[in-house]
Amino acid sequence: MELIDGKKVAVTIKQEIAAEVKRMLDQGEKAPHLAAILVGEDPASQTYVNSKAKACKEVGFISSNYNFPEDVSEEELLKTVEFINNDDDIDGLIVQLPLPDHIDNQKIIQHIRPEKDVDGFHPVNVGRMTIGLPSYVSATPYGILELIMRSRIETKGKNCVILGRSNIVGKPMSILMARNEEPGNATVTVCHSKTKNLKEITSKADILIVAIGKPEFVTEDMVKDNAVVIDVGIHRVKSDKTKSGFRLIGDVKFDEVSPKASHITPVPGGVGPMTIVSLLMNTLKASKKEIYA
Numbered sequence: 001m002e003l004i005d006g007k008k009v010a011v012t013i014k015q016e017i018a019a020e021v022k023r024m025l026d027q028g029e030k031a032p033h034l035a036a037i038l039v040g041e042d043p044a045s046q047t048y049v050n051s052k053a054k055a056c057k058e059v060g061f062i063s064s065n066y067n068f069p070e071d072v073s074e075e076e077l078l079k080t081v082e083f084i085n086n087d088d089d090i091d092g093l094i095v096q097l098p099l100p101d102h103i104d105n106q107k108i109i110q111h112i113r114p115e116k117d118v119d120g121f122h123p124v125n126v127g128r129m130t131i132g133l134p135s136y137v138s139a140t141p142y143g144i145l146e147l148i149m150r151s152r153i154e155t156k157g158k159n160c161v162i163l164g165r166s167n168i169v170g171k172p173m174s175i176l177m178a179r180n181e182e183p184g185n186a187t188v189t190v191c192h193s194k195t196k197n198l199k200e201i202t203s204k205a206d207i208l209i210v211a212i213g214k215p216e217f218v219t220e221d222m223v224k225d226n227a228v229v230i231d232v233g234i235h236r237v238k239s240d241k242t243k244s245g246f247r248l249i250g251d252v253k254f255d256e257v258s259p260k261a262s263h264i265t266p267v268p269g270g271v272g273p274m275t276i277v278s279l280l281m282n283t284l285k286a287s288k289k290e291i292y293a
């Protein structure tokens with residue numbers, strides 16, 4: 001079994017980005033600038049926004065955080081998006097999800113200029129990705145593609161089974177893995193809550209991508225010998241062994257599945273750190289106007 005060390009790959013990519021930022025500054029260009037909107041005080045969301053700001057700092061990006069109370073109005077958020085859309089100094093904008101129930105996620109996302117939508121959630125970016133036009137690919141799928149590529153995992157002609165059909169992971173991942181590109185060219189099956197004979201399907205997967213949102217859902221009996229297993233799940237469980245009082249587990253029962261896998265991502269330290277550097281890569285592209293020239 002070979003561990004796919006997302007944390008290590010993320011460090012390498014951050015060094016590459018930092019070198020590029022240095023080159024840009026040396027040439028008198030400005031540093032890329034990412035803005036983040038955070039609503040409420042969910043501890044996980046706060047952690048994610050802080051990690052993103054810290055990563056920006058590490059590579060020499062500028063970052064701005066716009067924080068709002070839980071009861072902020074939709075109108076105020078739309079005004080903030082508008083303000084950032086019109087600020088030429090800001091290259092990319094993300095809205096940390098989830099938003100409170102009284103806010104219409106899609107309404108906020110669709111207000112972001114596609115040129116600044118570095119999370120790749122705007123329908124224009126989703127549509128462009130789907131038909132193979134230049135687009136921002138959302139952070140988790142982009143991170144997984146990069147991990148697969150840098151781990152030299154062959155995808156062409158392989159059976160790729162995806163557990164989960166969310167707009168953020170399962171759906172885009174299925175499109176990307178089936179593309180006539182590298183990585184891609186896999187035969188893709190998407191499974192979800194209504195899928196019958198799940199185990200039969202997952203047991204045929206050469207590449208199993210798990211984004212089902214259920215802690216340790218995938219067990220040894222569901223996985224083929226020498227499969228590549230990508231675990232997208234992140235769940236906080238209580239622990240008295242850590243300072244924070246919790247530890248992270250994934251959607252895969254790692255101890256059970258890892259001996260069978262040819263490659264597997266751990267949680268933490270697998271896909272998670274890659275989502276952060278994907279956001280940095282998209283912000284770099286935004287500052288260079290690579291996607292919308």
Ligand code: BQF
Nearest residue numbers: 048051097098234267268269270272273275
């Ligand atoms: C790691 C996220 C669910 C809902 C909204 C590193 C992250 C996580 C884990 C991280 C996530 C999950 C993010 C690890 C960002 C990934 O070491 O394993 C980094 O910061 N993530 C998010 O912004 O919004 C989410 C999951």
